[in-house]
Amino acid sequence: MANEFPDSMKRAQGRYTRSMIGAALAYAAVLIAAALAIRNLELPQWAVIALALAPVAPALLMLRAYLRFVNEIDEFHRRIQSEAVMIAAGIVGFGSLAYGFLEEWAGFPHLPLIWVLPALMFAYGVTACVVRARYRD
Amino acid sequence: MFASKPKSNAASRNYARRFAPFMVLYVFAVAAISGWLGFSPDFDGWAGAALAASPALPIGGVIWAMGRYLDEQQDEFLRLKQVRSILLAVGFTMFVCTAWGFASQYAGLWALPLYMVFPMFCFAWGAASAYVAWRYR
Numbered sequence: 001m002a003n004e005f006p007d008s009m010k011r012a013q014g015r016y017t018r019s020m021i022g023a024a025l026a027y028a029a030v031l032i033a034a035a036l037a038i039r040n041l042e043l044p045q046w047a048v049i050a051l052a053l054a055p056v057a058p059a060l061l062m063l064r065a066y067l068r069f070v071n072e073i074d075e076f077h078r079r080i081q082s083e084a085v086m087i088a089a090g091i092v093g094f095g096s097l098a099y100g101f102l103e104e105w106a107g108f109p110h111l112p113l114i115w116v117l118p119a120l121m122f123a124y125g126v127t128a129c130v131v132r133a134r135y136r137d
Numbered sequence: 138m139f140a141s142k143p144k145s146n147a148a149s150r151n152y153a154r155r156f157a158p159f160m161v162l163y164v165f166a167v168a169a170i171s172g173w174l175g176f177s178p179d180f181d182g183w184a185g186a187a188l189a190a191s192p193a194l195p196i197g198g199v200i201w202a203m204g205r206y207l208d209e210q211q212d213e214f215l216r217l218k219q220v221r222s223i224l225l226a227v228g229f230t231m232f233v234c235t236a237w238g239f240a241s242q243y244a245g246l247w248a249l250p251l252y253m254v255f256p257m258f259c260f261a262w263g264a265a266s267a268y269v270a271w272r273y274r
Contacts, residue, residue: 034239034243035243038243045244048243048244048245049240049244051243052239052240052242052243052244053236053239053240053244054239055235055239056232056235056236056239059231059232059235060232063228063231063232082220082224085224085227086204086207086220086223086224086227087204089223089227089258090200090203090204092254093196093200093254093255093258094193094196094197094200094255096251096252096254096255097192097193097196097251097252097254097255098190098193099190099251099252100250100251100252100253100254101170101189101190101191101192101193101252102186102189102190103250103251103252104189104250104252105170105178105180105188105189106180106185106186106189106190107180108186110248111251112238112241112242112248113234113235113237113238113241113248113249113251113254114234114235114238114239114242115238116230116231116234116235116238116251116254117231117234117235120227120231
């Protein structure tokens with residue numbers, strides 16, 4: 001039963017996949033362009049700050065795509081999604097705390113905060129598969 | 138309506154009972170690695186790294202207690218509110234981490250340590266819980 005997706009679910013998944021790919025490509029493009037501009041051009045500080053924050057916009061588009069997907073799916077799949085996100089957030093929260101203490105006290109190399117979102121997305125990809133498998137017949 | 142109250146209180150009581158000892162352990166671990174207990178810890182080697190990361194273990198227990206609270210919460214409405222609060226807090230934390238990470242990476246803003254991500258999430262969760270409670274009042 002859990003393997004049969006209704007047409008509405010398939011359409012929601014299609015829209016989500018297309019939106020997410022577009023936002024991810026925009027994120028990568030803006031990030032690369034901003035990094036190149038900051039490193040190679042003599043820019044005023046306000047422009048540096050604006051370019052540094054520019055990748056946040058496509059990141060918000062990714063979040064919007066996900067929220068729209070969650071609103072379009074049924075209760076059962078929404079529960080799977082929210083469980084997966086919460087478990088992933090717990091893993092990333094625990095991991096960031098542990099690594100933060102290793103950085104502070106054991107001299108581990110500094111990991112920038114920009115890696116927290118990709119870590120959450122990777123963890124979510126794994127936990128979504130695990131949670132879905134748990135609810136399979 | 139009132140019949141559900143004792144069950145939700147039981148989940149809250151269990152959460153408090155599990156949360157408190159983990160937080161005591163966390164404070165003890167932070168005090169130990171900070172050298173406040175009368176000895177200076179050595180962070181060399183794998184044993185030193187394990188010691189440095191030790192405060193993360195009781196926080197893992199706190200995250201587990203949060204998960205158990207959501208599992209044991211019999212009141213669907215209270216669980217819905219908590220899930221919404223957690224998801225809002227995760228979204229806010231990811232937004233701040235991404236923006237701050239890019240600002241510190243490219244615009245010279247001081248780097249926030251990774252171990253602040255989980256406290257940031259807890260703060261956001263508290264604020265989100267208040268907002269969700271107000272929205273559903």
